Amino acid sequence: MVIHPHDLIEVSNLKYLSLNEDKEWVTASLRRTPFVVVRRADPSADGYIPVGVRGQERNQREAAFLDPKGVCQIVSPYAIAKRQMWNFLSTERRQQPVLQLMDVVAEMMADWRWGPAGSAGFEIATGCPAVKASSDLDLVIDGSEAIDYSTAEGLLRKLEQLDVRIDIQLEVKEGAYVLREILERRTSTVMLRTSSGPRLVRNPWQ
Template sequence: MVIRTHDLIEVSSLSCLRSEEVPMWAAASLKQTPFVVGRRAEPLQDGSIPVGIRGTERNQRHAAFLAPQGIGRSITPYEITERRMWTALSAERQGLPVSKIMDRVAELMRDWQWGPTGSAGFEMVTGYPAMKETSDLDVVINTPVATDGKQAEILLCGLDKLGVRIDIQLEAPEGAYILRELVGRRADTVMLRTAQGPRLVRNPWR
């Protein structure tokens, strides 16, 4: 099973999680909602994959590793979009700002392979109420080949009219770029996020 950054993974056995020290909030979160998210780092030699544990607060994020035998089902952000999983939220949760714009986002991004991540993706998969009234919408776009800069600028312009801040990562074969850092940039280089750490790239559209 291939697990990628942003994939949501149900942990079949919490004993398969490895971390130097798990905070109390992380242990409580896992007990209530045994899901972790794939993070951008190198796997261990024994095949354990890098994952992140989410808490209830924005600053509650903890890095860990999950042994292969602890991987239950996994769902990619792209599957969330394909299945339009936001439509399964309760009527109350569909009233949140992020939930209310999801159909419009899907319409604007119909020509892209994309999916929600962050609190929105987590809630759509697990049912845990992770989104808040003030939540941003985090999105990942799969870009196996170079993306046209003008097309990306038009997309971002349309999304910015929806009233909720939308942060987009472009997942390329070598790592990820932040769309807002690419569009309208003035610097000669831009940051590429890789499993080995960030590095500056001169021409990301190649």
């Protein structure tokens, strides 16, 4: 079983989740929508998957670990984009600014392996309302191969013309970079976000 940060996992039974403490909103959220998101952290000593639970409020985020036996299905951001799963949402929900833009974003990103993460990815994959009128759009791009900087700069310029703020993480084998930080870096190093914490590197594809 291969999983990556930002993947959404449907949990077959809540008994497979290990939580630091019982919180009423966590249980309620999981019963309503039994999905967790894979965190960028090392697995536990017994091989449990680091995941996070989303609540309805922005400050409701809970770290947990999931026994691999509890994995029912995995939905990656790339699968969401490939299948254009936002088309399965109700017409009413697609009026939200972030969701309204998905077809336009898909057209702009046609030459990339990409997908939505964050609240947009969660709502599109689960059907559970998570996006608000003020929500940003979080995207991930497959950065396993070195990107062409001028092409990436052109993409950012096009995305910046849209009516919502868009944040893009470039996923590589060792972790992730913020695309904007790579393109705008003013020093010889850039921040790589890894499962064991951030570190500065000189060449993103070394």
